[in-house]
Amino acid sequence: VRVTAIAGGTGAAKLLRGLAACVAPGDLTVVGNTGDDAEIWGLHVSPDLDTAVYALAGRLDARRGWGLRDETFRCLDGMAEYGAETWFNLGDRDLATHVFRTAALRAGQPLSTVTQVIARRLGVEARVLPMSDDRLRTRLRTPDGWLDFQEYFVRDKTQVHVLEVWYDGAGVARPAPGVVEAIADADVVAVCPSNPVTSVGPVLAVPGIVDALTAGRARVVAVSPIVGEAAVSGPAGELMRSRGLPVSPLGVARAYAPWLDVLLVDAGDHGLARELARLGVTAVPADILMTDREREVALARRVLEAAA
Ligand code: FO1
Numbered sequence: 001v002r003v004t005a006i007a008g009g010t011g012a013a014k015l016l017r018g019l020a021a022c023v024a025p026g027d028l029t030v031v032g033n034t035g036d037d038a039e040i041w042g043l044h045v046s047p048d049l050d051t052a053v054y055a056l057a058g059r060l061d062a063r064r065g066w067g068l069r070d071e072t073f074r075c076l077d078g079m080a081e082y083g084a085e086t087w088f089n090l091g092d093r094d095l096a097t098h099v100f101r102t103a104a105l106r107a108g109q110p111l112s113t114v115t116q117v118i119a120r121r122l123g124v125e126a127r128v129l130p131m132s133d134d135r136l137r138t139r140l141r142t143p144d145g146w147l148d149f150q151e152y153f154v155r156d157k158t159q160v161h162v163l164e165v166w167y168d169g170a171g172v173a174r175p176a177p178g179v180v181e182a183i184a185d186a187d188v189v190a191v192c193p194s195n196p197v198t199s200v201g202p203v204l205a206v207p208g209i210v211d212a213l214t215a216g217r218a219r220v221v222a223v224s225p226i227v228g229e230a231a232v233s234g235p236a237g238e239l240m241r242s243r244g245l246p247v248s249p250l251g252v253a254r255a256y257a258p259w260l261d262v263l264l265v266d267a268g269d270h271g272l273a274r275e276l277a278r279l280g281v282t283a284v285p286a287d288i289l290m291t292d293r294e295r296e297v298a299l300a301r302r303v304l305e306a307a308a
Pocket of ligand 1: 008009010036045046047048050066067087088089090091094150153154199279
């Protein structure tokens, strides 16, 4: 079974680990969000690509859900001594990834190539692709003006009111090489339980990706990042509201409806099955919280079964 996963950050990492346990490595492709990418200290940081790669390499810090296990932050301390901004916590070993990536990008390599090199060097056999090699940035309008995603998420800890979300560069971005093919040739497209607005939204904003999802023969299965009327983690609720979407699995289905076949929902939300069916989406109850490794694998299996 060929599986292509559309992935954002922390929630995605868990399902990706589960999928990697169920699918032959050559049959798993990850299409990662780059709307969260940021320039920190002059370095190109791709948080969601790195989260996917570190998770698949078995090196993700489990408690934080980002960065590397057994990390140290001595460079960060040094930057603080120089009075640099240190709200974005770059670990020492993680820095090597950003230095390596930035140098390759400056030498003219596309992000997709350097991502693949990083993944291979860390022993990841699945293919990890950025959604695009072109610059696309998620920006958020607040009463005090526009913020980059990481300013909103990390620096301001999401404690600002969001009026609008904008994908800067989406009009001209092209899917990275292999992305459209990975969707078109997949048997299953898994949409990870990531924020529909700031993790999956930027991927869908790249012209050509929704067309590939709509035209493809794959069964498209999403895992709801919402249980009841709240996000499992992060600001998905507030951001869905800013888009006029109900904060419920129904809102997730509405965001994905034209091409979504199946939505895995918490058992307590299965009462929404009829309304979901009206959107053309089949609700499948599942244990979607992935609180341990066995549940990650069990949920991945459920995704594959639901697709079959
Ligand atoms: N998230 C935080 O909440 N605080 C941080 O200081 C932080 C640093 C960081 C460094 C590298 C990296 O790859 C990710 C990092 N993240 C941090 C996570 C990141 O903001 C989020 O994973 C995503 O952008 C949302 O999916």
